Amino acid sequence: MGVSGVGKSTIGQLLADEMNLPFFDGDNYHSKHNVEKMSSGESLNDDDRHGWLSTLNQLIKEQLKNNSCILVCSALKNKYRELLSDGILNEIEWIYLFGDFDTIYNRINKRKNHFMPSELLKSQFDTLEKPTNAITCNIDNSPKEIIENIKKELMKKSEFGLLGLGVMGKSLCINLSNNGFKISMYNRHVDGVEEHVALKFKKKHTELSSALPFDNLEEFVNSIQKPRKIMFMVNAGKTIDAVIENILPYLSEGDIIIDGGNSNYNSTKERFEYLKSKNIHFIGAGVSGGEEGALKGPSIMPSGSREAYKSVQPFLESIASHDRNGLPCCAYIGPEGSGHFVKMIHNGIEYVEMQLLAEVFSIFKATRKTPDEIAEVLEIWKKDVDSYLLNITIDILRKKENNDWLINNILDKAGNKGTGNWATIATAELGIPSTLIASSLFARYTSSFKEDRIKANISFGNNDSSNIKIDLIDLLNAYQFARIINHYQGFKLIEEASKFHKWNLNLSEIARIWTSGCIIKSDLMAVLVEVFKKSKSILINESIKQQLQVLRPSANKLVSQCILNEIAIPCLSESVNFLNTYTTADSSANLIQAQRDYFGAHTYQRTDDDSGKFYHTNWKN
Numbered sequence: 001m002g003v004s005g006v007g008k009s010t011i012g013q014l015l016a017d018e019m020n021l022p023f024f025d026g027d028n029y030h031s032k033h034n035v036e037k038m039s040s041g042e043s044l045n046d047d048d049r050h051g052w053l054s055t056l057n058q059l060i061k062e063q064l065k066n067n068s069c070i071l072v073c074s075a076l077k078n079k080y081r082e083l084l085s086d087g088i089l090n091e092i093e094w095i096y097l098f099g100d101f102d103t104i105y106n107r108i109n110k111r112k113n114h115f116m117p118s119e120l121l122k123s124q125f126d127t128l129e130k131p132t133n134a135i136t137c138n139i140d141n142s143p144k145e146i147i148e149n150i151k152k153e154l155m156k157k158s159e160f161g162l163l164g165l166g167v168m169g170k171s172l173c174i175n176l177s178n179n180g181f182k183i184s185m186y187n188r189h190v191d192g193v194e195e196h197v198a199l200k201f202k203k204k205h206t207e208l209s210s211a212l213p214f215d216n217l218e219e220f221v222n223s224i225q226k227p228r229k230i231m232f233m234v235n236a237g238k239t240i241d242a243v244i245e246n247i248l249p250y251l252s253e254g255d256i257i258i259d260g261g262n263s264n265y266n267s268t269k270e271r272f273e274y275l276k277s278k279n280i281h282f283i284g285a286g287v288s289g290g291e292e293g294a295l296k297g298p299s300i301m302p303s304g305s306r307e308a309y310k311s312v313q314p315f316l317e318s319i320a321s322h323d324r325n326g327l328p329c330c331a332y333i334g335p336e337g338s339g340h341f342v343k344m345i346h347n348g349i350e351y352v353e354m355q356l357l358a359e360v361f362s363i364f365k366a367t368r369k370t371p372d373e374i375a376e377v378l379e380i381w382k383k384d385v386d387s388y389l390l391n392i393t394i395d396i397l398r399k400k401e402n403n404d405w406l407i408n409n410i411l412d413k414a415g416n417k418g419t420g421n422w423a424t425i426a427t428a429e430l431g432i433p434s435t436l437i438a439s440s441l442f443a444r445y446t447s448s449f450k451e452d453r454i455k456a457n458i459s460f461g462n463n464d465s466s467n468i469k470i471d472l473i474d475l476l477n478a479y480q481f482a483r484i485i486n487h488y489q490g491f492k493l494i495e496e497a498s499k500f501h502k503w504n505l506n507l508s509e510i511a512r513i514w515t516s517g518c519i520i521k522s523d524l525m526a527v528l529v530e531v532f533k534k535s536k537s538i539l540i541n542e543s544i545k546q547q548l549q550v551l552r553p554s555a556n557k558l559v560s561q562c563i564l565n566e567i568a569i570p571c572l573s574e575s576v577n578f579l580n581t582y583t584t585a586d587s588s589a590n591l592i593q594a595q596r597d598y599f600g601a602h603t604y605q606r607t608d609d610d611s612g613k614f615y616h617t618n619w620k621n
């Protein structure tokens with residue numbers, strides 16, 4: 001685009017030849033009416049142009065079906081450019097040729113058989129509304145230089161943007177680059193604190209040689225091909241909203257934002273709706289695997305619109321880990337915030353798996369084993385349990401610092417960033433007893449009251465575990481037993497949420513993308529992929545049922561011993577309690593119902609009336 005005489009046809013044809021694309025001169029597509037009008041010396045009005053620009057828009061659309069094209073057209077006004085790009089906004093790259101009045105005037109009038117009155121050129125300059133989103137080329141340069149410049153600018157555009165270069169963002173950038181993607185990387189600039197983060201990061205890693213670093217948001221956005229695909233790896237909560245507001249003015253309709261952080265699924269749904277109203281796609285994608293997983297292949301749980309997912313699928317599936325059949329551990333989860341919900345439950349299961357290992361650790365500690373001795377036993381367990389968290393626990397226990405085990409010098413206050421908390425809220429809201437997730441969360445909370453615990457230890461006296469004798473088989477069995485209950489409860493919560501929100505989640509597929517890349521990958525997860533192909537509940541699967549029956553006596557015994565020896569085992573004991581409760585046909589909830597009716601006239605149903613009718617009794621008479 002550009003005013004008459006700026007050299008559009010020459011440059012356009014050269015560029016088309018260079019890029020091996022068909023070339024079209026817009027002036028050749030005027031209607032008969034327009035040609036007659038121009039021939040009679042009359043200038044075209046906007047109505048005349050409307051049909052012509054629509055014809056050109058159709059022409060481009062046709063060309064895009066095959067590949068692409070170079071089309072030249074003065075396109076001086078914003079509204080003309082809007083018409084030209086109608087429905088294909090994100091597929092158009094504008095190239096704006098500009099020069100000063102005298103240069104263009106002299107050039108035109110030097111051409112053979114050409115004379116342009118200066119008024120006509122002046123009116124072109126007056127009409128021109130300069131584009132803000134175009135590759136701009138000064139015609140003072142030679143055509144060769146202009147073509148080179150355009151090609152350089154086109155090549156410069158990245159395929160994918162990553163915003164937030166913290167632990168996860170950095171690893172994902174290297175992963176994307178290693179997979180051959182040209183990326184743009186952005187981290188905010190904070191004077192004196194966060195300066196040139198992206199540039200410094202790029203300089204440290206040869207893998208990032210083609211990546212473009214930014215700390216200016218507008219430049220970052222403009223460096224990405226449209227429709228832009230930009231992944232946020234920033235802290236959940238207010239930060240995401242702040243970043244969305246900051247980036248919105250620079251985005252174009254149809255661009256796609258992926259929130260790869262641990263955001264709350266309800267907020268993801270709200271953000272999805274909000275951005276939809278701005279014609280921006282929003283994909284909430286849980287990512288698991290920590291720093292190493294993000295680098296070598298995480299497990300990814302994307303949700304939102306399936307159409308938008310298709311555009312980012314090649315990127316996410318390429319960087320994801322692969323399961324044992326070579327399939328990517330990334331799959332479209334479902335609508336709204338279902339991806340972040342599933343990631344939240346992943347973390348809930350993760351909290352429990354971690355807590356169970358912590359409880360195993362305290363039992364071993366009670367038997368006076370050193371961290372190395374504990375690691376040795378766990379090493380043997382690896383024959384029966386292939387779990388990432390078990391493996392890293394062995395490494396942790398063996399880590400020494402100045403001749404002492406590092407674990408002995410780590411303060412016993414467990415932190416959390418919110419996902420276990422939200423999972424516990426979800427379990428309560430949906431009315432599903434995922435009791436182990438709640439217990440593991442509350443164990444972390446209790447741990448944080450370190451000062452109170454020290455005081456209580458003094459006032460109640462040391463817990464007495466001096467006589468404990470643990471059978472290692474019982475301990476391993478109890479651990480395995482609790483892990484099965486944990487996975488049952490976690491998946492049950494996903495299943496019920498899926499029904500409640502009408503997400504239509506595929507439990508087997510979720511288990512599959514958790515078999516590799518993520519923090520809760522284990523051989524049990526691989527078994528569950530098959531279990532969920534046949535039924536929605538783990539506990540009705542014959543083989544799992546048999547395993548639980550075999551493990552249960554050990555779990556009962558181990559839990560009893562720990563309780564008698566005053567060892568805190570909230571998750572191990574809850575797993576036993578849960579199965580006891582779940583397998584009780586005649587429970588004591590009838591007493592609860594009677595109490596509720598007694599003090600609050602809440603009514604109850606009767607076992608001798610199967611109509612479902614509710615009764616109230618006057619208990620005092």
Ligand SMILES: NC(=O)C1=CN([C@@H]2O[C@H](COP(=O)(O)OP(=O)(O)OC[C@H]3O[C@@H](n4cnc5c(N)ncnc54)[C@H](OP(=O)(O)O)[C@@H]3O)[C@@H](O)[C@H]2O)C=CC1
Nearest residue numbers: 164165166167168169188194233234235236261262287290
């Ligand atoms: N670490 C892990 O194992 C995993 C983390 N996650 C999730 O991924 C997300 C990122 O985690 P992680 O990489 O560990 O976190 P980090 O704390 O390492 O990085 C956070 C990033 O967010 C940026 N940021 C913070 N506040 C703002 C703001 N107001 N505006 C712009 N940028 C901001 C930071 O920039 P700056 O450096 O300038 O402060 C930094 O780049 C979180 O949601 C986390 O829960 C998910 C899976 C695993």
Ligand SMILES: O=C(CO)[C@H](O)[C@H](O)COP(=O)(O)O
Nearest residue numbers: 262288289416417418419519
């Ligand atoms: O998502 C993760 C792993 O899957 C993150 O490591 C997350 O931070 C863990 O949660 P928390 O900080 O609450 O322990």
